[in-house]
Amino acid sequence: MCRKTRDPIKTVVVYRGSITCRGEFYSGSLEGCPATDHPLVRTTSGEKIVFRGESFAGLLRKELVRYFGYECKDYQGQATGKNSQCNCKTCSLMGHSLVSETEGGKDALDYHSSRLRITGGVFKEAESRIRHGVAIERRFQAAALHKKHDMEALMPDASAPFRIEIENPQEHEKAAVEQILAEITRGFISLGGRKGAGFGRVAIDCSRYSFDLSTVKGVRDYLLGCDGDGEPVNLKDEVVCGAIDFLSCLDSLGDNYHGCRLMVPFDIRFPELFLVNDPLEAALVGSDHAAVLDHKDKPWLPPATIKGVFRSRCEQILRTLNPRGACDSSCDKAESGSSLKSCISQINAPKVKKGRNQPSADDIESEHFFCLGCQLFGSTLRAGRVRFLPGVYLEKVENEENGESRDHNRILQHFIAIDRFAGGGKDSAKFDAWACHDVIFKDCCVVMEDFRNWQIGLLALVFKDLVQADLHMGFGTRKGYGQAVGRFDPDQKVSLAARGKIYECRIKELMGHGIKPVLDEMVREFRKTIDEFKEATCGA
Structure with missing residues (x-):
């Protein structure tokens, strides 16, 4: 045929x-x-x-x-x-x-x-x-x-x-x-x-x-x-424009940026101890926990780690404003009526009990079919609107106090659990970890696809926490490990792929020409969206 x-x-x-x-x-x-x-x-x-x-x-x-x-x-x-x-x-x-x-x-x-x-x-x-x-x-x-x-x-x-x-x-x-x-x-x-x-x-x-x-x-x-x-x-040709033209291009696309992709670079510094555990690397060095390394034996920050922390903080914000604003995507077998039951388990439950078919494409694209967390980060039935790209490990960190440069330090720390009755070390409850100290990952990127204003507003709140050192990543966050400090390099460029072209603008130009009011408006759009979602879910 x-x-x-x-x-x-x-x-x-x-x-x-x-x-x-x-x-x-x-x-x-x-x-x-x-x-x-x-x-x-x-x-x-x-x-x-x-x-x-x-x-x-x-x-x-x-x-x-x-x-x-x-x-x-x-x-x-x-x-x-x-x-x-x-x-x-x-x-x-x-x-x-x-x-x-x-x-x-x-x-x-x-x-x-x-x-x-x-x-x-x-x-x-x-x-x-x-x-x-x-x-x-x-x-x-x-x-x-x-x-x-x-x-x-x-x-x-x-x-x-x-x-x-x-x-x-x-x-x-x-x-x-x-x-x-x-x-x-x-x-x-x-x-x-x-x-x-x-x-x-x-x-x-x-x-x-x-x-x-x-x-x-x-x-x-x-x-x-x-x-x-x-x-x-020539695959690297772009339209370099000023902040006003860049913001005008964004504004002309409307509230729903369908068919567009936005990429924002940022740096992450871990001023204290940091460790994303790799079991195989730990076995090779004879330790209980060791850092993930790349092919050059340099520290590696998996993008999945960044995405997991961002999703977790977004869900915390959503559930604070609306308990039904975000589900627990890992909770497939939650008890009936649990507010943290995953969206997928809630979809599959009536299908199993009543013999319903899979939801249609129109249902999946509906604004209230999934929680706001799944709408942004995705689920097994709907692709996410945001993903993260890996950064580059900065081999030398400038010491601002004496002007010296040094590579990252790997520190071996030992841990032990305390017996609550005897008050001493608990037998067979000792472990150690090879952690990195004071590392920087440059040019990490967040890429948004077919996004909406409220989604940028929600991510802006999480980036604010990252810049203020209020996020922790990796192993031992309850022990003080993994404090992350975000930074936007003024000379880096924000990129937008739309209408068959790629537009670029430096961050310092956007900061100097009114990007803050635009972000504030997107945050207000997020608050409006979650209020509307609350009314829809309460009336359902």
């Missing part, structure tokens, strides 16, 4: 280059592995890690649907469950993804396969490590039972080749593909899996090659793979 387009192939455009991991990368395999719950995709010999072209193609199709304004009927059919033949720009390039099994005859001629093909390759300088994840139970601020997992992560600086080939491309198709590649390079879009945990930040470097298949030379060069001198694709 599916076939190639009837148009003869006259021109082929090839984008060939490489992707380089700037953060940890994950592309999972369905095959089990005794070493981890989620291994990386490897070659049949198991020696090399593979970058799959099909995973890139799936992301590219999703972004094309977004780029062309969600006009694709195949996408709408996936959302509504109804198949409808589509002739949109996405299906014209990528082919039809939904083909009715009952249609045939001449109607089958209207379906065609993709004119775009993507191939990947094998990662070079690939080093992997096992990373651990755990859900935090909101009631006790401790690890939730049966909510621990691990995965194999590819370390930064690994690179792999890729090739994108388009038959008979039109100008708007090339512009769309290059815009998506640019947003990937700038960090707006992540590749692979575990994006919500901060995986998949990559940089792309590629060149564009054109082949005229109406000539003998063009056919020969294409078949022999003689790309020759390609035209480098």
Whole structure:
């Protein structure tokens, strides 16, 4: 039923280059592995890690649907469950993804396969490590039972080749593909899996090659793979604008910034002891707890740690203003009537008891179907609007007192539990920890997608706590570990991807031209939203 387009192939455009991991990368395999719950995709010999072209193609199709304004009927059919033949720009390039099994005859001629093909390759300088994840139970601020997992992560600086080939491309198709590649390079879009945990930040470097298949030379060069001198694709071009123009661009988008992405960089300093525990690293050094390290044995701050702390503080703010404003996403089996029961458990409970079907796409997009916490950070049925990207460890910290520079210090501390009856040390209750002291992670980023004003207002309140050193991250927060101090570098740039362009403005310009009243208005919008949500939930 599916076939190639009837148009003869006259021109082929090839984008060939490489992707380089700037953060940890994950592309999972369905095959089990005794070493981890989620291994990386490897070659049949198991020696090399593979970058799959099909995973890139799936992301590219999703972004094309977004780029062309969600006009694709195949996408709408996936959302509504109804198949409808589509002739949109996405299906014209990528082919039809939904083909009715009952249609045939001449109607089958209207379906065609993709004119775009993507191939990947094998990662070079690939080093992997096992990373651990755990859900935090909101009631006790401790690890939730049966909510621990691990995965194999590819370390930064690994690179792999890729090739994108388009038959008979039109100008708007090339512009769309290059815009998506640019947003990937700038960090707006992540590749692979575990994006919500901060995986998949990559940089792309590629060149564009054109082949005229109406000539003998063009056919020969294409078949022999003689790309020759390609035209480098500029993926770092942006529109640098002033604060007034940047704020005007934001204001023109309205309250619902659908189709936009906003990226804000910030730094995090831990002036005292800091530790995100890695069980494998602890076993290697012979300790009970040791810090997560990157492939260069430098301290590493997982983006999932930042996101978990931000989500926890957002939920505290929401539940303070409205007890139903945020659920406990780790509490799947809460007692009936519990205000902390997760949204997913509340959705699944009536389905199991009364045989209801899964909620529709309209229900999922409803403003009151999920709590405000799940609307911002996501759930298993709805993607989140915010994610965090890893920062860079600053190897030397300037000592302001004497002007000296030094690397971070690793300090071994011992702990012991006290027997409440005898008043002495409790047997077999001793442990130690290798902690880092006075470390800085620069250029951490928060990326918001399809956001709303109230969501920025809520995050602004959490960032205020971070700047005022009122947040703790990692191990031993009740022991004084992990005090985080946020800072916005005035010379860093806030980036906005909207309307097929990337706008940038320095933070110091925004601070000097009225960003504070804008943020205050968004905070008021947040308070208004939670009041409306309270009225809706109380009346339900």
